[in-house]
Amino acid sequence: MSDDHTQVQEFFTGRAADWDSRFPDDGPAYRAAVAELSLAPGSSVLDAGCGTGRALPALRDAVGPSGVVLGADLTPAMLEAATRAGRGHDGQLLLADVARLPLRTGSLDAVFGAGLIAHLPAPAENLAELRRVVRPGGLLALFHPIGRAALAARQGRQITPDDLRAEGNLRSLLAGSGWRMTSYVDEDARFLALAVRRD
Template structure:
Protein backbone atom coordinates (compact mmCIF):
# COMPACT_ATOMS: atom_id res chain seq x y z
CA UNK A 1 0.00 0.00 0.00
CA UNK A 2 1.25 3.48 -0.85
CA UNK A 3 2.25 5.88 1.93
CA UNK A 4 0.47 8.78 0.20
CA UNK A 5 -2.11 10.28 2.60
CA UNK A 6 -4.87 10.12 -0.01
CA UNK A 7 -4.17 6.43 -0.64
CA UNK A 8 -4.11 5.76 3.12
CA UNK A 9 -7.47 7.49 3.43
CA UNK A 10 -8.94 5.50 0.54
CA UNK A 11 -7.60 2.23 1.96
CA UNK A 12 -9.22 2.77 5.36
CA UNK A 13 -12.41 4.33 4.03
CA UNK A 14 -13.10 1.15 2.06
CA UNK A 15 -12.59 -0.99 5.17
CA UNK A 16 -14.02 1.16 7.96
CA UNK A 17 -17.47 -0.43 8.24
CA UNK A 18 -16.11 -3.94 8.83
CA UNK A 19 -12.86 -3.05 10.58
CA UNK A 20 -13.81 -4.03 14.14
CA UNK A 21 -15.42 -7.29 12.98
CA UNK A 22 -12.09 -8.31 11.40
CA UNK A 23 -10.29 -8.06 14.76
CA UNK A 24 -12.87 -8.92 17.45
CA UNK A 25 -10.44 -10.26 20.06
CA UNK A 26 -7.95 -7.38 20.28
CA UNK A 27 -9.53 -5.59 23.25
CA UNK A 28 -7.36 -7.15 25.99
CA UNK A 29 -4.18 -6.50 23.98
CA UNK A 30 -5.12 -2.83 23.60
CA UNK A 31 -5.86 -2.57 27.33
CA UNK A 32 -2.51 -4.14 28.23
CA UNK A 33 -0.63 -1.77 25.91
CA UNK A 34 -2.41 1.25 27.38
CA UNK A 35 -1.58 -0.01 30.88
CA UNK A 36 2.11 -0.10 29.91
CA UNK A 37 2.00 3.67 29.42
CA UNK A 38 1.39 4.13 33.15
CA UNK A 39 -0.98 7.06 32.60
CA UNK A 40 -2.18 8.91 35.67
CA UNK A 41 -5.57 10.29 36.54
CA UNK A 42 -5.97 13.70 34.96
CA UNK A 43 -3.44 12.99 32.22
CA UNK A 44 -3.79 14.14 28.61
CA UNK A 45 -3.34 11.55 25.88
CA UNK A 46 -3.69 11.33 22.10
CA UNK A 47 -4.58 8.20 20.17
CA UNK A 48 -2.75 9.01 16.92
CA UNK A 49 -4.37 7.32 13.94
CA UNK A 50 -7.16 6.15 16.23
CA UNK A 51 -9.19 4.44 13.49
CA UNK A 52 -12.43 3.13 14.99
CA UNK A 53 -11.28 4.19 18.45
CA UNK A 54 -10.57 0.77 19.93
CA UNK A 55 -8.00 2.21 22.37
CA UNK A 56 -10.16 5.13 23.52
CA UNK A 57 -12.09 3.33 26.30
CA UNK A 58 -8.86 2.01 27.84
CA UNK A 59 -7.24 5.44 27.55
CA UNK A 60 -10.27 7.05 29.23
CA UNK A 61 -10.16 4.50 32.04
CA UNK A 62 -6.45 5.23 32.53
CA UNK A 63 -6.78 9.03 32.82
CA UNK A 64 -10.19 9.05 34.50
CA UNK A 65 -12.98 11.59 34.11
CA UNK A 66 -10.69 14.55 34.78
CA UNK A 67 -8.22 13.54 32.06
CA UNK A 68 -8.22 14.45 28.39
CA UNK A 69 -8.50 11.86 25.63
CA UNK A 70 -8.25 12.82 21.96
CA UNK A 71 -8.52 10.46 19.00
CA UNK A 72 -7.14 11.79 15.71
CA UNK A 73 -7.50 10.05 12.37
CA UNK A 74 -7.16 11.04 8.73
CA UNK A 75 -10.18 9.06 7.54
CA UNK A 76 -13.74 10.34 8.17
CA UNK A 77 -15.21 6.85 7.66
CA UNK A 78 -13.07 5.43 10.47
CA UNK A 79 -14.14 8.24 12.81
CA UNK A 80 -17.78 7.62 11.83
CA UNK A 81 -17.31 3.94 12.75
CA UNK A 82 -15.90 5.04 16.12
CA UNK A 83 -19.04 7.12 16.71
CA UNK A 84 -21.30 4.20 15.72
CA UNK A 85 -19.45 2.05 18.24
CA UNK A 86 -20.04 4.70 20.93
CA UNK A 87 -16.33 5.31 21.45
CA UNK A 88 -16.73 9.05 21.01
CA UNK A 89 -18.01 9.01 24.60
CA UNK A 90 -14.51 8.01 25.73
CA UNK A 91 -12.70 10.84 23.97
CA UNK A 92 -12.94 13.73 21.57
CA UNK A 93 -12.57 12.72 17.91
CA UNK A 94 -10.69 14.87 15.45
CA UNK A 95 -10.10 14.46 11.74
CA UNK A 96 -6.46 15.37 11.33
CA UNK A 97 -3.17 14.24 9.83
CA UNK A 98 -0.92 13.23 12.73
CA UNK A 99 1.97 14.95 10.91
CA UNK A 100 0.12 18.30 11.22
CA UNK A 101 -1.83 18.33 14.45
CA UNK A 102 -3.91 21.37 15.47
CA UNK A 103 -2.57 21.16 19.03
CA UNK A 104 -0.37 23.43 21.11
CA UNK A 105 3.22 22.45 21.79
CA UNK A 106 3.88 20.33 24.88
CA UNK A 107 0.23 19.93 25.88
CA UNK A 108 0.05 16.12 26.05
CA UNK A 109 1.43 13.59 28.50
CA UNK A 110 1.42 10.68 26.07
CA UNK A 111 0.65 9.44 22.58
CA UNK A 112 -0.68 5.99 21.74
CA UNK A 113 -0.29 4.77 18.17
CA UNK A 114 -1.69 1.39 17.09
CA UNK A 115 -0.43 0.25 13.69
CA UNK A 116 0.71 3.80 13.05
CA UNK A 117 4.25 3.44 11.73
CA UNK A 118 3.44 1.79 8.41
CA UNK A 119 0.91 4.52 7.55
CA UNK A 120 3.11 7.57 8.12
CA UNK A 121 4.11 8.97 4.71
CA UNK A 122 7.17 10.64 6.26
CA UNK A 123 7.86 8.75 9.51
CA UNK A 124 10.52 11.14 10.85
CA UNK A 125 8.25 14.11 10.21
CA UNK A 126 5.33 12.33 11.88
CA UNK A 127 7.35 11.44 14.97
CA UNK A 128 8.71 14.99 15.21
CA UNK A 129 5.17 16.32 15.19
CA UNK A 130 4.14 13.87 17.90
CA UNK A 131 7.18 14.95 19.92
CA UNK A 132 6.15 18.58 19.48
CA UNK A 133 2.78 18.09 21.15
CA UNK A 134 4.11 15.97 24.06
CA UNK A 135 5.79 17.50 27.11
CA UNK A 136 9.41 16.56 27.85
CA UNK A 137 9.40 13.25 29.71
CA UNK A 138 6.08 12.28 28.14
CA UNK A 139 5.61 8.92 26.49
CA UNK A 140 4.92 7.36 23.10
CA UNK A 141 3.55 3.83 22.74
CA UNK A 142 3.77 2.20 19.31
CA UNK A 143 1.57 -0.86 19.40
CA UNK A 144 0.25 -3.67 17.28
CA UNK A 145 -1.76 -6.61 18.66
CA UNK A 146 0.54 -9.06 16.87
CA UNK A 147 4.27 -8.94 16.26
CA UNK A 148 6.16 -8.17 13.08
CA UNK A 149 6.67 -11.78 12.01
CA UNK A 150 3.02 -12.73 12.60
CA UNK A 151 1.83 -9.60 10.80
CA UNK A 152 4.05 -10.30 7.79
CA UNK A 153 2.75 -13.87 7.66
CA UNK A 154 -0.85 -12.61 7.83
CA UNK A 155 -0.15 -10.54 4.70
CA UNK A 156 1.85 -13.27 2.94
CA UNK A 157 5.12 -11.34 3.16
CA UNK A 158 8.59 -11.96 4.52
CA UNK A 159 10.23 -9.68 7.05
CA UNK A 160 12.73 -7.38 5.36
CA UNK A 161 15.74 -5.54 6.82
CA UNK A 162 14.19 -2.16 5.96
CA UNK A 163 11.11 -2.72 8.20
CA UNK A 164 10.84 0.50 10.20
CA UNK A 165 9.49 -1.40 13.20
CA UNK A 166 12.68 -3.45 13.53
CA UNK A 167 14.55 -2.20 16.58
CA UNK A 168 17.78 -1.29 14.71
CA UNK A 169 15.70 0.94 12.40
CA UNK A 170 13.19 2.26 14.92
CA UNK A 171 15.70 3.35 17.56
CA UNK A 172 17.58 5.87 15.35
CA UNK A 173 14.36 7.00 13.66
CA UNK A 174 12.89 7.93 17.04
CA UNK A 175 16.17 9.40 18.31
CA UNK A 176 16.30 11.74 15.34
CA UNK A 177 12.72 12.82 15.99
CA UNK A 178 12.89 13.80 19.66
CA UNK A 179 12.29 10.41 21.30
CA UNK A 180 14.41 7.89 23.21
CA UNK A 181 13.37 4.26 22.78
CA UNK A 182 12.93 2.93 26.31
CA UNK A 183 11.58 -0.60 25.80
CA UNK A 184 10.91 -2.85 22.83
CA UNK A 185 8.84 -6.05 22.64
CA UNK A 186 8.25 -7.91 19.37
CA UNK A 187 6.52 -11.23 20.06
CA UNK A 188 3.97 -13.14 18.01
CA UNK A 189 1.23 -11.95 20.36
CA UNK A 190 2.16 -8.25 20.45
CA UNK A 191 4.42 -5.46 19.31
CA UNK A 192 5.02 -2.66 21.81
CA UNK A 193 7.72 -0.01 21.65
CA UNK A 194 7.74 2.62 24.40
CA UNK A 195 9.67 5.85 23.95
CA UNK A 196 10.28 8.90 26.13
CA UNK A 197 10.07 12.47 24.88
CA UNK A 198 13.56 13.94 25.17
CA UNK A 199 13.80 17.23 27.04
Protein backbone atom coordinates in the same frame (compact mmCIF):
# COMPACT_ATOMS: atom_id res chain seq x y z
CA MET B 1 -3.72 16.41 0.33
CA SER B 2 -0.62 14.51 -0.82
CA ASP B 3 -0.81 11.25 -2.79
CA ASP B 4 0.48 9.40 0.29
CA HIS B 5 -2.36 10.78 2.40
CA THR B 6 -4.91 9.97 -0.30
CA GLN B 7 -3.68 6.37 -0.47
CA VAL B 8 -3.92 5.98 3.32
CA GLN B 9 -7.44 7.44 3.30
CA GLU B 10 -8.54 5.16 0.46
CA PHE B 11 -7.06 2.09 2.18
CA PHE B 12 -8.90 2.73 5.44
CA THR B 13 -12.13 4.10 3.94
CA GLY B 14 -12.74 0.77 2.24
CA ARG B 15 -12.12 -1.13 5.47
CA ALA B 16 -13.80 1.08 8.06
CA ALA B 17 -17.25 -0.52 8.15
CA ASP B 18 -16.07 -4.01 9.12
CA TRP B 19 -12.73 -3.15 10.77
CA ASP B 20 -13.77 -4.07 14.32
CA SER B 21 -15.50 -7.29 13.26
CA ARG B 22 -12.35 -8.41 11.44
CA PHE B 23 -10.32 -8.16 14.65
CA PRO B 24 -12.81 -8.85 17.46
CA ASP B 25 -10.34 -10.24 20.00
CA ASP B 26 -7.86 -7.35 20.16
CA GLY B 27 -9.42 -5.55 23.15
CA PRO B 28 -7.28 -7.17 25.88
CA ALA B 29 -4.10 -6.48 23.90
CA TYR B 30 -5.05 -2.80 23.60
CA ARG B 31 -5.76 -2.61 27.35
CA ALA B 32 -2.43 -4.25 28.19
CA ALA B 33 -0.54 -1.84 25.94
CA VAL B 34 -2.28 1.20 27.42
CA ALA B 35 -1.45 -0.11 30.91
CA GLU B 36 2.26 -0.03 29.98
CA LEU B 37 2.04 3.76 29.67
CA SER B 38 1.17 3.99 33.40
CA LEU B 39 -0.94 7.08 32.79
CA ALA B 40 -1.91 8.98 35.91
CA PRO B 41 -5.49 10.10 36.51
CA GLY B 42 -5.96 13.54 34.97
CA SER B 43 -3.39 12.97 32.21
CA SER B 44 -3.85 14.15 28.62
CA VAL B 45 -3.36 11.55 25.89
CA LEU B 46 -3.75 11.34 22.12
CA ASP B 47 -4.59 8.21 20.17
CA ALA B 48 -2.82 9.10 16.90
CA GLY B 49 -4.39 7.42 13.91
CA CYS B 50 -7.17 6.20 16.19
CA GLY B 51 -9.16 4.45 13.46
CA THR B 52 -12.38 3.09 14.96
CA GLY B 53 -11.22 4.16 18.42
CA ARG B 54 -10.47 0.74 19.88
CA ALA B 55 -7.91 2.20 22.31
CA LEU B 56 -10.16 5.02 23.55
CA PRO B 57 -12.05 3.09 26.27
CA ALA B 58 -8.78 1.85 27.79
CA LEU B 59 -7.25 5.33 27.57
CA ARG B 60 -10.31 6.86 29.24
CA ASP B 61 -10.16 4.30 32.05
CA ALA B 62 -6.46 5.07 32.53
CA VAL B 63 -6.81 8.87 32.80
CA GLY B 64 -10.19 8.89 34.52
CA PRO B 65 -12.99 11.43 34.19
CA SER B 66 -10.65 14.38 34.83
CA GLY B 67 -8.25 13.37 32.05
CA VAL B 68 -8.28 14.39 28.41
CA VAL B 69 -8.52 11.73 25.69
CA LEU B 70 -8.25 12.71 22.03
CA GLY B 71 -8.55 10.45 19.01
CA ALA B 72 -7.21 11.82 15.73
CA ASP B 73 -7.58 10.17 12.35
CA LEU B 74 -7.24 11.22 8.73
CA THR B 75 -10.13 9.07 7.49
CA PRO B 76 -13.70 10.30 8.06
CA ALA B 77 -15.13 6.79 7.62
CA MET B 78 -13.01 5.49 10.50
CA LEU B 79 -14.19 8.29 12.80
CA GLU B 80 -17.78 7.60 11.76
CA ALA B 81 -17.28 3.94 12.73
CA ALA B 82 -15.82 5.06 16.07
CA THR B 83 -18.89 7.21 16.68
CA ARG B 84 -21.26 4.36 15.77
CA ALA B 85 -19.39 2.13 18.24
CA GLY B 86 -20.00 4.73 20.97
CA ARG B 87 -16.33 5.52 21.41
CA GLY B 88 -16.88 9.25 21.06
CA HIS B 89 -18.03 9.08 24.69
CA ASP B 90 -14.52 7.99 25.72
CA GLY B 91 -12.62 10.69 23.87
CA GLN B 92 -12.94 13.69 21.60
CA LEU B 93 -12.65 12.60 17.96
CA LEU B 94 -10.68 14.86 15.63
CA LEU B 95 -10.45 14.69 11.85
CA ALA B 96 -6.75 15.51 11.70
CA ASP B 97 -3.50 14.54 10.05
CA VAL B 98 -0.76 13.40 12.43
CA ALA B 99 1.64 15.35 10.24
CA ARG B 100 -0.04 18.64 11.31
CA LEU B 101 -1.88 18.23 14.57
CA PRO B 102 -4.20 21.05 15.71
CA LEU B 103 -2.73 20.88 19.23
CA ARG B 104 -0.57 23.19 21.30
CA THR B 105 3.10 22.39 21.72
CA GLY B 106 3.75 20.37 24.87
CA SER B 107 0.05 20.00 25.67
CA LEU B 108 -0.06 16.20 26.10
CA ASP B 109 1.39 13.69 28.54
CA ALA B 110 1.42 10.79 26.07
CA VAL B 111 0.67 9.60 22.55
CA PHE B 112 -0.60 6.12 21.72
CA GLY B 113 -0.29 4.89 18.14
CA ALA B 114 -1.72 1.51 17.14
CA GLY B 115 -0.68 0.26 13.72
CA LEU B 116 0.51 3.78 13.01
CA ILE B 117 4.14 3.53 11.99
CA ALA B 118 3.56 1.63 8.74
CA HIS B 119 1.14 4.29 7.50
CA LEU B 120 3.21 7.42 8.19
CA PRO B 121 4.10 9.09 4.88
CA ALA B 122 7.19 10.78 6.35
CA PRO B 123 8.02 8.79 9.50
CA ALA B 124 10.84 10.98 10.85
CA GLU B 125 8.87 14.21 10.36
CA ASN B 126 5.63 12.68 11.63
CA LEU B 127 7.27 11.32 14.80
CA ALA B 128 8.82 14.76 15.35
CA GLU B 129 5.31 16.27 15.14
CA LEU B 130 4.10 13.79 17.77
CA ARG B 131 7.07 14.86 19.91
CA ARG B 132 6.07 18.51 19.48
CA VAL B 133 2.67 18.01 21.11
CA VAL B 134 4.04 16.04 24.09
CA ARG B 135 5.59 17.70 27.14
CA PRO B 136 9.26 17.04 27.96
CA GLY B 137 9.44 13.61 29.54
CA GLY B 138 6.14 12.63 27.93
CA LEU B 139 5.61 9.19 26.47
CA LEU B 140 4.98 7.51 23.12
CA ALA B 141 3.64 3.98 22.66
CA LEU B 142 3.81 2.36 19.21
CA PHE B 143 1.63 -0.73 19.31
CA HIS B 144 0.27 -3.50 17.14
CA PRO B 145 -1.88 -6.37 18.47
CA ILE B 146 0.34 -8.92 16.73
CA GLY B 147 4.09 -8.98 16.20
CA ARG B 148 6.05 -8.32 13.03
CA ALA B 149 6.46 -11.97 11.99
CA ALA B 150 2.80 -12.81 12.59
CA LEU B 151 1.67 -9.73 10.69
CA ALA B 152 3.96 -10.51 7.76
CA ALA B 153 2.64 -14.08 7.65
CA ARG B 154 -0.96 -12.80 7.72
CA GLN B 155 -0.18 -10.54 4.78
CA GLY B 156 1.74 -13.23 2.86
CA ARG B 157 5.04 -11.39 2.88
CA GLN B 158 8.50 -11.61 4.40
CA ILE B 159 10.04 -9.21 6.92
CA THR B 160 12.74 -7.20 5.19
CA PRO B 161 15.83 -5.60 6.77
CA ASP B 162 14.46 -2.13 6.06
CA ASP B 163 11.28 -2.76 8.13
CA LEU B 164 10.74 0.44 10.14
CA ARG B 165 9.59 -1.60 13.15
CA ALA B 166 12.81 -3.62 13.40
CA GLU B 167 14.40 -2.74 16.74
CA GLY B 168 17.54 -1.05 15.41
CA ASN B 169 15.70 0.84 12.68
CA LEU B 170 13.00 2.05 15.04
CA ARG B 171 15.48 3.05 17.76
CA SER B 172 17.40 5.16 15.23
CA LEU B 173 14.23 6.66 13.73
CA LEU B 174 12.91 7.63 17.15
CA ALA B 175 16.26 9.08 18.23
CA GLY B 176 16.38 11.24 15.11
CA SER B 177 12.87 12.50 15.89
CA GLY B 178 13.58 13.57 19.47
CA TRP B 179 12.55 10.37 21.30
CA ARG B 180 14.50 7.81 23.32
CA MET B 181 13.23 4.25 23.07
CA THR B 182 12.90 2.74 26.55
CA SER B 183 11.49 -0.71 25.77
CA TYR B 184 10.82 -2.93 22.78
CA VAL B 185 8.72 -6.09 22.58
CA ASP B 186 8.09 -8.01 19.35
CA GLU B 187 6.24 -11.25 20.09
CA ASP B 188 3.63 -13.17 18.12
CA ALA B 189 0.88 -11.76 20.34
CA ARG B 190 1.97 -8.12 20.31
CA PHE B 191 4.37 -5.43 19.20
CA LEU B 192 5.01 -2.58 21.63
CA ALA B 193 7.75 0.03 21.59
CA LEU B 194 7.79 2.70 24.29
CA ALA B 195 9.72 5.95 24.08
CA VAL B 196 10.17 9.08 26.16
CA ARG B 197 10.43 12.60 24.74
CA ARG B 198 13.92 13.99 25.10
CA ASP B 199 14.13 17.62 26.22
